[in-house]
Amino acid sequence: MSEPPGAAVSLAEAPSADAPSKPLAAQRVLPLRRPGRWIATAVVLVLVAQFVHGLTTNPFYQWDRFGYWFLRPTILDGLLITLEVTAYSAVLGLLGGVLLALARLSKSPVLRAVSWTYVWALRSIPLIVVLLFLYNFSALYKTLSVGVPFGPAFFSFDESKLATDMVIAVIGLSLNEAAYAAEVVRGGILSVDQGQHEAAAALGLPKSYQFTKIVFPQALRSITPNYVNQLIGLVKSTSLVFYVSLLDLFGTAQTMGATYPGDIVPLLLVVTVWYLILTSVVSVIQFYVERYYARGASRNLPPTPLQQLRTGLTDLRARIRREAAV
Template identity: 85%
Template sequence: MSEPPGAVTLVEAPPAEPPPPRKLTAQRVQPLRRPGRWIATAVVLVLAAQFAHGLVTNPFYQWDRFAYWFLRPTILDGLLITLEVTAWSAVLGLLGGILLALARLSRSPVLRAASWTYVWALRSVPLIVVLLFLYNFSALYKTLSVGVPFGPAFFTFDESRLATDMAIAVIGLSLNEAAYAAEVVRGGILSVDQGQHEASSALGLPKGYQFRRIVFPQALRSITPNYVNQLIGLIKSTSLVFYVSLLDLFGTAQSMGSTYPGDIVPLLLVVTVWYLILTSLVSVVQFYVERYFARGATRSLPPTPLQKLRTGLRDLRERARREAAV
């Protein structure tokens, strides 16, 4: 059928081709908006800025006197005593805790009862009471002797000559630390899978070898963070030795505060900063010790602070390069 003259023929246009898809690398992912997080971050930053401003500008802190006292020889002498007491007490307390934990886990009812009683008693009595009791121990027992019970004595010595201020402080802190370390070590040993004990026993290994080479190294992964927490508490607990006439870091600051009453606040700030430095160093050591014992237990070791810094800088450069490309 022919079209009439003057008729217009409509021709359908071919469908438009869709635009080519953008590459995934060119597409920009929009992060989820979290206004609550930004508000909380802003509040924390404002409070931190106000706190820092108050620390710097408040004349009551006397930062010039703080700088004067911070490295004075008398303060450093007290710091050395604090370090010495902490080192001896940490070592002796850990060794005592290991022995108490092994006694608590032994099959002997006498050893279990003795260990439980010791831990119960020392954790129940405040540390200051233990130190004061040891400081006045010579008033209760003038002499100490070693010999047959209810019989002749082989050795007799004067207790007051042996009980120096340093010895009293170390013994008191070690006795107290051993009670808490015993529970830390016992918990770490119990955290080792029972199959490890059974496998080592099936191989016919001696009990001592099992503990030294198989059980205890695995238990250290659980013991380390908990005992470092105890060690940080021990560093702060050394401030109590001032009450047994040993001038540690805190005792020296107290003594200087009595002589210079106008410098009490700067001296307390000096003590605070030194304790912060000591506990921070212990935390750094804790990180690397935990990282060492994590070998074989995790797929990848946790990155060190330097590795985290390098990764962060590399991510920033990569992000800046992508932004410039877009």
């Protein structure tokens, strides 16, 4: 015999014979216990506490000397050179990457072959080798000239006078950066739907207009966040320009460490903290750039760190109220 609707009562809702029944609104579902998560959290907190304790109490770090060196003019001068090299290399590397990507996507087999060979070679050769080769470039070509190919030269100039330490560092980093930026730009262009290309061609628009007004703006959604991420690697790569006699942040710390051997560890900590600050700034820029370009691809934008903090505090207060009510 079938029960009428609503007559069936589950065991969880049925009151026991020994205990008084509670209204459904007062009943509470207990969460599943996860002891493994709490144990892992406790272990991680203990390890973090030990690391912080050793970092602050070990006299070998010499935090007083760290404070002395952190804002010294010589350190700030090296930091300024690091920022200049990064800025110049980022702009030139991106421009070179765009040209290489267009050549890679060209219908000309010569342009495709040359672009592929460049990207393959520069991504295979270590950056320090490129910098050292450029630093000794004057030994191979003492003078450079401009004129008719395989013919007379209009004028010549001394390569050693033109290639200063700053120029060598910027050129070396830009050549290396262009190889990676080319793949970022090429991937962004290929990410644009093929229908966009066909629609632009169906309208009879010139190729240059199709690229600048239709294809490239859409490709920027993929290019910009990825290239900003590439800048983090570029900031760290600037530490190698010390080997071409350019005293950037790392080079300045190395020089001061040779003069003051007892301050090597504090100077390395100064360099570490400054690089952490620079990469953190780039990471913040990357977050907001990605958030900006996600407007057309996502219904809900990723929350900012401040919004995440507010949400976390709101959830914590709500949880405390629920615990207190029970």
